[in-house]
Amino acid sequence: MEPDKPGEQMTKKVLCIEDEHFIGELYKRTLDRSGYDTTLEVDGVKGLSLAQTDQYDIILLDLMVPNLTGIEILRTLRDSSKTPHLKAKIIIITNLDQRDDIRQEIEKQADGYVVKAELTPKELVEFLDNVA
Amino acid sequence: MDNLKKTRRQYxxxxxxxxxxSGVLPLAVYIGIKKTVGLHNDYYGSAIALALVLLMSLFMASILARSLITPLKTLWELIISYSPQSNVQQPKIETLKIGREMVANLSMQVFKLASAADTNQQAQSAQLISLSNDFVANKLPxxxxxxxxxxxxxFANTPASDYVGMPNKDIIxxxxxxxxxxxxxxxxxxxxxxxxxxxxxxxxxxxxxxxKLNVLDNHPTRLFDLxxxxxxxxxxxxxxxxxxFDHTKQYSQDDQAISFVALSVHELRTPLTLLRGYIEALDDELDTKNSNDPELKKFMENMRATAQQLTAFVNNILNVARVNNDQxxxxxxxxxxxxxxxSAVNAIRLRAKVRGIEIETTIAPDLPTVGVDRLSIYEVISNLIDNAIKYSGESKTIKIESHLNNDGMVxxxxxxxxLGISSSIMPNLFTKFYRDHRNRSQIGGTGLGLYLSKAIVDAHGGVIWVRSTIGKGSIxxxxxxxxxxxxxEIKNSDNKDIVRGAHGWIKNHSLYRR
Structure with a gap:
């Protein structure tokens, strides 16, 4: 776990929309230590507006967040009329097994999918390192 | 009708x-003979004349009777020939010498009557068919x-109006x-x-x-096949x-079962995520603080292994639900x-290690590539090793071996x-653990894992089996x-550009192909 050396590479910005405070905290801790710059957001609506206004490299999106579901956020972010210049890769992070129709939609719209319980924070970082 | 009047007049x-x-003419002839010959008192002569006249009368009558009876006979034959199931041939009216026109007219009437009767019969049977149609449709459940x-x-049958909850007359x-x-x-x-x-x-x-049938007032929603x-x-x-075809019960039960399991699994996974996260963070802290206390390190490993095992068990619950729902x-x-x-053995090595068990792996070189679903087959390996760990008892070795067998299968x-497995419970090993209460304590928690492993191997087109000797162990x-x-088969299906790993997937990436 090498801390990021400034100037060696661009720090990747991560937006983590996750309502479980402790999980978010663990992810931020590990990601920041691995050289990412992580912003945490627990609210769906606020998370969406952050994703639309600021540029991120990676958006970690929980499917069960307050005020707006992850699927709705995903749809809005993928709708170019509502989110014109999105360059972030969207990775769904969830512990909920999805219905077939939702799963198919996620496969179409998201860049990656992670079952949170299956990965420790470090393993998540390893996963994200491989996301182009 | 005119024809009939005419025929009657002719008759x-x-x-x-x-x-x-036959009557008046012979009488006139008799009177004529008597007058011209003058046989007033000649009884003998009178008797001869009378006999002659009678003979003549009989002769004339027989001719006339035939002329009347022949057409009647023809008519009779005609009617008989029209009657149902008769063998009598239809007589030829053209051959009649006497009364041809009359018989032709009457036969026309007979024909009309017969065809009217026919039409009537057809109409009746048609009505029967249509009635039976209605009958069947109404009885169709x-x-x-x-x-x-x-x-x-x-048209809407009775079950239809019941289903919609409206009287039939309001639907039609x-x-x-x-x-x-x-x-x-x-x-x-x-x-x-x-x-x-x-x-x-x-x-x-x-x-x-x-x-789905959407109903306005507070009726429950119905689900059906159409x-x-x-x-x-x-x-x-x-x-x-x-x-x-109403399947409200089946479909809504399915949905509930899935969502119940999915939600339970979600509830279990959230604390697990945290547990695993904190164990890792704690381990990190121990490392950075250079704490080399071997007992603490051992505790950490045990915790990590236990959390991993719990995660695997939670996945089993979810996958069994999927197998049961054909999903x-x-x-x-x-x-x-x-x-x-x-890679699967390495992921589980920690679980064996914390119990002091070594896993030895022997894999034949040059094995052909296999067609597998990575995520699912990981679970088979993981379940079989977890099972072996549980049954190892005092033994500290688990051997894993892979080769190409004589049937060309990997x-x-x-x-x-x-410990080995008693032959009496072997047949139940690959069924769900809750099915056989007597063996539950003997099988422990493995029943679920083996049931799942069998389902997954079956789905891959493979076979799974067990050989065991009490006291010597199991394979x-x-x-x-x-x-x-x-x-x-793969060629004919869509080429998927998503690479699935054991813990998730990334689009267009070969992360798990390392």
């Missing part, structure tokens, strides 16, 4: 002539609707979509299908699953026939078996040298099909 005239010829070309309901004549407000699972709705078939085809049939038959321009206007979906990809096996064996083996054998 009267004929009777008069017959009466005249499935809601049935018949629509005309304008999608108006022209209404537009079908006004009576049935339906939600279809895809774009292909009844409306869509009808629009297409009315343009393109004469007859067509199709069906839909999981159609079958439709279309017949263009049906003479009775029976253009579209619809049959409903276990596999995506078979070409994979290097040695690499998958090693065979993998997981062997422990522990669990399974086979996989080489990829070349599956290549044809």
């Amino acid at each position: 009267h005239i004929r009777l008069l002539i017959a009466f005249f010829i 499935l809601p049935l609707f018949v629509l005309d070309a304008s999608e108006t309901i022209i 004549g209404k537009n079908f979509y006004m009576v049935m407000d339906m939600s279809f699972p895809s774009e292909n709705t009844l409306d869509h299908w009808l629009k297409e078939v009315t343009v393109n085809t004469a007859t067509a049939s199709t069906s839909w699953e999981r159609v 079958a439709a038959f279309y017949n263009k321009d049906n003479p009775n206007h029976y253009e579209t026939m619809l049959v409903l 276990l979906e596999l995506e078979l990809h070409e994979e290097n078996w040695a690499e998958i096996l090693n 065979e993998t064996n997981v062997q422990d040298f522990g 669990f083996g399974f086979t996989l099909i080489p990829f070349t054998q599956l290549a044809e």
Whole structure:
């Protein structure tokens, strides 16, 4: 776990929309230590507006967040009329097994999918390192 | 009618002539003879004359009778020939010398009567058929609707009106979509299908699953399968026939079961995520603080292994629910078996290690690639090793071996040298653990894992088995099909650009192909 050396590479910005405070905290801790710059957001609506206004490299999106579901956020972010210049890769992070129709939609719209319980924070970082 | 009057008149005239010829004429001849010959007192002569006249009268009468009876006989034959199931041939009226016209007229009447009777009989039987149609449709224990070309309901049986909850008279004549407000699972709705078939085809049939009936007032929603038959321009206007199969109970139970399991698993996974996260963070802290206390390190490893095992068990619950709901979906990809096996063994090595068990792996070189669903086959390996760990007892070794067997299949064996399994419970090993209460304590928690492993290996087209000796240990083996054998199947399916790993997937990336 090498801390990021400034100037060696661009720090990747991560937006983590996750309502479980402790999980978010663990992810931020590990990601920041691995050289990412992580912003945490627990609210769906606020998370969406952050994703639309600021540029991120990676958006970690929980499917069960307050005020707006992850699927709705995903749809809005993928709708170019509502989110014109999105360059972030969207990775769904969830512990909920999805219905077939939702799963198919996620496969179409998201860049990656992670079952949170299956990965420790470090393993998540390893996963994200491989996301182009 | 005119013909009949004419015939009757002809018959009267004929009777008069017959009466005249056979009665009046011989009498006149007799009187004439008496006057001209003058046989006033000659009894002998009178008797001869009378006998002559009588003879003549008889002769004339017989001729006349025949002229009357022959047409009657012909008529009689004619009527008999028209009567049902008769063998009598229809007489030829043209051959009649006397009364041809009369018989022809009468035969016309007979023919008319006969055909009228025929039509009547046909009409009656037709009515019977239509009645029986109604009868069957009404007794059909499935809601049935018949629509005309304008999608108006022209028939609805009793179950149909019961299903909709409206009296039959309120349904007939209404537009079908006004009576049935339906939600279809895809774009292909009844409306869509009808629009297409009315343009393109004469007859067509199709069906839909999981159609939802939206009801206005507080009735519960109904879920059904719908079958439709279309017949263009049906003479009775029976253009579209619809049959409903109510599956509300089955479908809603399924949905509830899935969501219950999914939600339970979600509730279990959230604290697990945290547990694993904090164990890792704590381990990190121990490292950075250079704490080399071996006991603490051991505790950490035990905690990590236990959390991992719990995660695997939670996945089993979810996957068993998927198997039970026929939702276990596999995506078979070409994979290097040695690499998958090693990677799965490495993931579970910690769990063995904390119990002091070493896993020895022997994989034959040059194994053919296999067609497997990585995520699922990981679980098979993981379950078999977890099982071996549980059954190892005092033994500290588990051997994993893989080779190409004589049937050309890639065979993998997981062997422990522990307790062994009693032959009496072997048949139940691959069934769900809760099915056999007597053996539950003996099998422990493995029943679920083995049941799942069998389902997954079966789905891969392989076979799974167990050999065991009490006190010596067990060997669990399974086979996989080489990829070349599956290549044809894969070729025909869509080429998926998503790479699945054991813990998630990334689009267009070969992360898990390392």
